[in-house]
Amino acid sequence: MTLGTAVAPAPHALRDEDAERLAALHRRCFPEEAWTEESFAALLAMPGCHGWLTAENDSPDSPLTALLLARRAADEAEILTLCVSPEHRRQALAKRLVGCLIETLSQGGTAELHLEVAVNNRAARALYGGFGFVEIGRRPDYYTDGTQAERVDACMLRLELCA
Ligand SMILES: CC(C)(COP(=O)(O)OP(=O)(O)OC[C@H]1O[C@@H](n2cnc3c(N)ncnc32)[C@H](O)[C@@H]1OP(=O)(O)O)[C@@H](O)C(=O)NCCC(=O)NCCS
Numbered sequence: 001m002t003l004g005t006a007v008a009p010a011p012h013a014l015r016d017e018d019a020e021r022l023a024a025l026h027r028r029c030f031p032e033e034a035w036t037e038e039s040f041a042a043l044l045a046m047p048g049c050h051g052w053l054t055a056e057n058d059s060p061d062s063p064l065t066a067l068l069l070a071r072r073a074a075d076e077a078e079i080l081t082l083c084v085s086p087e088h089r090r091q092a093l094a095k096r097l098v099g100c101l102i103e104t105l106s107q108g109g110t111a112e113l114h115l116e117v118a119v120n121n122r123a124a125r126a127l128y129g130g131f132g133f134v135e136i137g138r139r140p141d142y143y144t145d146g147t148q149a150e151r152v153d154a155c156m157l158r159l160e161l162c163a
Contacts, residue, residue: 011052011100014069016044017060018053025064029083032144040069043080048072051080052100054093068097070105070113077105079115082124094127102131106161113161116154118143125155133157 014022019040027034035043043049051069055062065088069080079101084093105113116139117124135155142154 009054009056009065011054011066011097014044014051014053014067016041018064019044021055021062021064022053022067022069025067025085026081026083028085030081035081043069043071046071048077049080050104052097054097066093066097068094068101070101072105072108072110075109075111077101077110077113079113089123095130098127098131102159102161110161113159115157116142117157119153119155120145128157128159131159133159 019037022040023035023037026040049069049071051067053064053068054066055064064085066082066084068082071078071080079098082094082097084091102113113133115128115133117128119125119138134157136158137156139154139156141151143152144150145152
């Protein structure tokens with residue numbers, strides 16, 4: 001997969017003080033299951049949790065355009081959440097952040113990267129498929145579909161990283 005031709009702002013590593021802006025973007029992208037500022041603050045304080053963001057500009061108050069949060073434990077890692085603001089999609093921001101994570105984990109000797117995604121999330125599955133993630137299982141009825149009326153299976157994906 002190519003990294004695209006769009007000029008995207010450089011990703012920055014997540015810091016404790018980003019929790020409020022992370023929650024604001026997460027709320028826009030996952031209105032039915034938004035994580036709070038306190039949730040992000042707690043996650044960022046956990047050992048092994050790290051990630052990247054992009055923002056509209058370099059101002060400390062700038063709205064975020066994308067975020068990725070992951071957790072590493074022993075020689076495995078997991079993507080906890082990834083989202084891009086609706087008006088900044090298809091500009092290779094997610095590709096950029098996942099690329100940052102894979103490069104960092106590979107350099108650090110992590111062997112496997114895991115995540116879960118709704119089976120009907122066509123955009124995310126195409127993104128991860130492009131990086132070589134493979135399906136290793138399903139969790140039945142794992143997500144709501146937003147209306148609470150239906151539930152959707154989670155697809156468990158794994159990427160083996162080169163040491
Ligand atoms: C999934 C998501 C993160 C993709 O972010 P993005 O920045 O728009 O993705 P990119 O521009 O980096 O696209 C990378 C690849 O993903 C795939 N892709 C992205 N959006 C797609 C879409 N709407 N339809 C089909 N494929 C898509 C393509 O393969 C694309 O590569 P290409 O541009 O070379 O064709 C974004 O749509 C999003 O935030 N969705 C809501 C939250 C979510 O579902 N998060 C993932 C949970 S695991």
